[in-house]
Amino acid sequence: xxxxxxxxxxxxxxxxxxxxxxxxxxxxxxxxxxxxxxxxxxxxxxxxxxxxxxxxxxxxxxxxxxxxxxxxxxxxxxxxxxxxxxxxxxxxxxxxxxxxxxxxxxxxxxxxxxxxxxxxxxxxxxxxxxxxxxxxxxxxxxxx
Amino acid sequence: xxxxxxxxxxxxxxxxxxxxxxxxxxxxxxxxxxxxxxxxxxxxxxxxxxxxxxxxxxxxxxxxxxxxxxxxxxxxxxxxxxxxxxxxxxxxxxxxxxxxxxxxxxxxxxxxxxxxxxxxxxxxxxxxxxxxxxxxxxxxxxxxxxxxxxxxxxxxxxxxxxxxxxxxxxxxxxxxxxxxxxxxxxxxxxxxxxxxxxxxxxxxxxxxxxxxxxxxxxxxxxxxxxxxxxxxxxxxxxxxxxxxxxxxxxxxxxxxxxxxxxxxxxxxxxxxxxxxxxxxxxxxxxxxxxxxxxxxxxxxxxxxxxxxxxxxxxxxxxxxxxxxxxxxxxxxxxxxxxxxxxxxxxxxxxxxxxxxxxxxxxxxxxxxxxxxxxxxxxxxxxxxxxxxxxxxxxxxxxxxxxxxxxxxxxxxxxxx
Numbered sequence: 123x124x125x126x127x128x129x130x131x132x133x134x135x136x137x138x139x140x141x142x143x144x145x146x147x148x149x150x151x152x153x154x155x156x157x158x159x160x161x162x163x164x165x166x167x168x169x170x171x172x173x174x175x176x177x178x179x180x181x182x183x184x185x186x187x188x189x190x191x192x193x194x195x196x197x198x199x200x201x202x203x204x205x206x207x208x209x210x211x212x213x214x215x216x217x218x219x220x221x222x223x224x225x226x227x228x229x230x231x232x233x234x235x236x237x238x239x240x241x242x243x244x245x246x247x248x249x250x251x252x253x254x255x256x257x258x259x260x261x262x263x264x265x266x
Numbered sequence: 267x268x269x270x271x272x273x274x275x276x277x278x279x280x281x282x283x284x285x286x287x288x289x290x291x292x293x294x295x296x297x298x299x300x301x302x303x304x305x306x307x308x309x310x311x312x313x314x315x316x317x318x319x320x321x322x323x324x325x326x327x328x329x330x331x332x333x334x335x336x337x338x339x340x341x342x343x344x345x346x347x348x349x350x351x352x353x354x355x356x357x358x359x360x361x362x363x364x365x366x367x368x369x370x371x372x373x374x375x376x377x378x379x380x381x382x383x384x385x386x387x388x389x390x391x392x393x394x395x396x397x398x399x400x401x402x403x404x405x406x407x408x409x410x411x412x413x414x415x416x417x418x419x420x421x422x423x424x425x426x427x428x429x430x431x432x433x434x435x436x437x438x439x440x441x442x443x444x445x446x447x448x449x450x451x452x453x454x455x456x457x458x459x460x461x462x463x464x465x466x467x468x469x470x471x472x473x474x475x476x477x478x479x480x481x482x483x484x485x486x487x488x489x490x491x492x493x494x495x496x497x498x499x500x501x502x503x504x505x506x507x508x509x510x511x512x513x514x515x516x517x518x519x520x521x522x523x524x525x526x527x528x529x530x531x532x533x534x535x536x537x538x539x540x541x542x543x544x545x546x547x548x549x550x551x552x553x554x555x556x557x558x559x560x561x562x563x564x565x566x567x568x569x570x571x572x573x574x575x576x577x578x579x580x581x582x583x584x585x586x587x588x589x590x591x592x593x594x595x596x597x598x599x600x601x602x603x604x605x606x607x608x609x610x611x612x613x614x615x616x617x618x619x620x621x622x623x624x625x626x627x628x629x630x631x632x633x634x635x636x637x638x639x640x641x642x643x644x645x646x647x648x649x650x651x652x653x654x655x656x657x658x659x660x661x662x663x664x665x666x667x668x669x670x671x672x673x674x675x676x677x678x679x680x681x682x
Contacts (some may be wrong), residue, residue, distance in 0.1 A: 175352040176395035178669060184681035192680060197672075198477040203395045213678050220678040241682060253286075254398075 131168065170260050180213060180220065187211070187222055191265035192235035196263045198222065200256035211258040216244065217251050222258065267373040268493075269385060269403060270411040271354055271392075274399045274419065276367035277305035280346045282337060283397035284668045284676050292333040296321060298511070304338060337664040343370065345669045349396045370408055372604030378428050403427070408495050409488035410436070412445040413463060429491060436463035436489065446485050451478055463489060470562050504541055509534040510603020516555055518598040523552065524589055530604040531585050535578045537604060539635060545573035546608035548581055550588040565592040574610045577627040578634070581606075598638035 145198055171177045182196045190211060192198070198213070206212050208227040213220055223234035223244070232246040246252050273279060277295040282288045292313050295305035301321035313331055315324055327333060347366045355361045358371035376384065385402040392393050403414025420427040427435045439462055440508035442452035454477045460466045466474075467489040474482045482496050501640055509530035517523050527550060538545055549568040556562045567588040575581065585604065666674035 154575070173395070175349040179672075179675050181675045182680050183677050184679050186680040186682065188680075194680070197675065198678065202397065203391075215286045220286070221674060221682070222678045222680050236680070237680070242631045244682075 124252040153242040170199055172259070173201055173203045176256070177201050180222075182222060186236035186238045187224075188238050190224065191263070192222065192237070192258075193263060196261055198258045199246040199260040199262065201259050202256035204220050204259070205259050206254050213255040213258065215251070215255055220255060225254070267375050267381070267406060268408050268411040269358070269371040269373055269381075269386065269388070269402055269404045270408070271350075271371060271413040272401050272403075272415045272419065273350060273367035274401055275305060275307055276347075276398070277312075277338065277343055278307040278310075279396070279398050280343050281339070281665055282307070283346070284342075285665065288334060292331055294333060294335050295565060296335055297338055335645065335663060337662055339665045339667070341667045341670045346396060346398060350392055350398055350400070353392050353395050354388065356392075357384070369550050370411065373404070378426050382424055382428050385426070385463050387657075389424065405432075406491045407488040407493045409445050409485055410491070412441050413443075416443065432467070432489075432491060433464060436467065439463040441466055444485060444489075446481060454478065467658060490641060504543065504609065506547075506605060506607045507534045507537050508603060508605045509537075510551075510601065510605075512601045513599065516598035516600050518556070518595060520589070520593055520595070523593065523602065524586060527552075527589060527602050528582055531581050532578050534604050534606050535576055535581050535631075536635060538576040538609075539631060542612045543609040544576050544612060545606040546571050546574045546610065547606070547609050548584050548588070549605040549607065550592075550602075551605070552589075552592065552599045552602040554597055558598070558600075559667075560597075563597070565594075567592045575606075575627075576612070577631050579627060579630065618650070 139152075160217055167174075178200045180198050180200055180260065182194055182198060184194060187193075192211070198211075200213050204210075206225050210225055212225045212234075213222055214225070216234070220245065221234070224237060226233040226235055226243075232252075234244040234246065236243065269495075278288075278293050281293065281295070288307070290309065292310035292315070293307040294303050294310050294315055296302065297304045302509070303315060303317055303319050303321070303358055306315055306317070310333060312334065313327055315327060315333070321335065328335065343366060350367070351361065351363055351369055354369050354371060358373055360372040362370040362372070366369055371388075373381070373384070378657060381404050385404060388402060393399060401415055401419040401422075401425075402424040403416065403418045404424065405411040405414050406429065410427050410432065414425040416439070417435070432486045440452075441447055441455045441460055441462055442449060444463055444466065447455070455461070455466065458469065458473050458477060460469055466486065469486065470482060471486065474486045478485075487494050511526070511530065513526065517526070531548075535545075547570055549566060551564060551566040553564040554560065554562055569584050569588055571580070571584065581604075665666045666676075668674060668676050
């Protein structure tokens, strides 16, 4: 047997997606243009959650990220399986607390930047209690 | 080849994912009403707090070492377990969930380096995606994989038992810790000179069979690298349903006791209906407090049902009868339960000439189950389940349902 383990992808075992037949009756003669549209329901989970086992929701308190469009009371979709890239919005653990910040990798250093001029950036130093919990992929802001 | 993936201090680890303040401190998780320890963090284990100990027995330790105690948060743990299992599923053709925090992954026969590398990838991915640390043991049989996992837990690194390394890996592994061997079996094994997994492995079949029957033989083969504990399809078959709890405080009032038992009955019969089964036997038991001054007493009563049933209303009639037959008003009870046994399928019903099944009951139970499914199980109860007082305690110190309730999401600060 081959030595290198391979990744095995499994089909999604969520609710079945019903595959509709064509929406109009098939008739002999010219097919209608409308026949090419197969009915489908849009599922928000499919759009927002790419890695269900690693996706968590958190709620925001505070205003330090308002310039990034993240406001108090918003729900953030957090994916732990993603490796953070510079300028991603992340949930970080600083001094045992969860915080939401923009992460910056610059000249070998890590910075956590607020998105509000009233707040100051944090430079991650040796020995600081710092960990990334996950990367924010979507911001859910209630309009009503 | 099997990999046994075992979460480290699972319940405690789940709590730590959402509360980083709990890292590196002694933490114990308590069961809902007993106040018994059902999980400990590494630091709590080091302090010597044992499993299944009632809270009050180590109150001093808690004060002097600032041990944090949390009530069990099963909504959180089962959700996190599902995430761990889903993550594991991508690594194997067949993932067999063994318990809330353990799974067997069926693997191909890779070489040792490839297996170690695979195990390291699994550990890393589960930790990254879910925050839960796991230990991994790999071997040709499940019993050996369990031993490997034990070693992996101690060292923190995955452990592989290859064909040629079985003897050195299982030497001095206590017989009592072998999967399927308990204290009693271990005592029997001592009498024939078996004290560890290695001596077990080399014992004569006839002797093992004589002292431990067929189960012991299976373990013997497994230790020798011959897999015989395959998934048993029959193990899916439910043989009994038990619903029982410990009461927050001792109960001697009949109607309060009856309401608790009525709730257990409802829970059990609901499970029965979910599995499309009918029960022919109902057993009710009540027990006094093990830690009280009076000696511990346990009372059981059972009834054969004239027609196999899963109907809560029929069973509640039986519950009242059974309770009256064993209840003593001068005693206080700390625990009670309902056990349903002797199942038959809903599709095959035999009727008693004198007792006819009421077709309306089935419709009633289906309707109730539907309401519970949509609105929650507290919205509709049988009168028998009601009582002025509560028999169950509101959990004192339970963490939030971080992953199963929109109102209890973890909070992230955008404040500095």
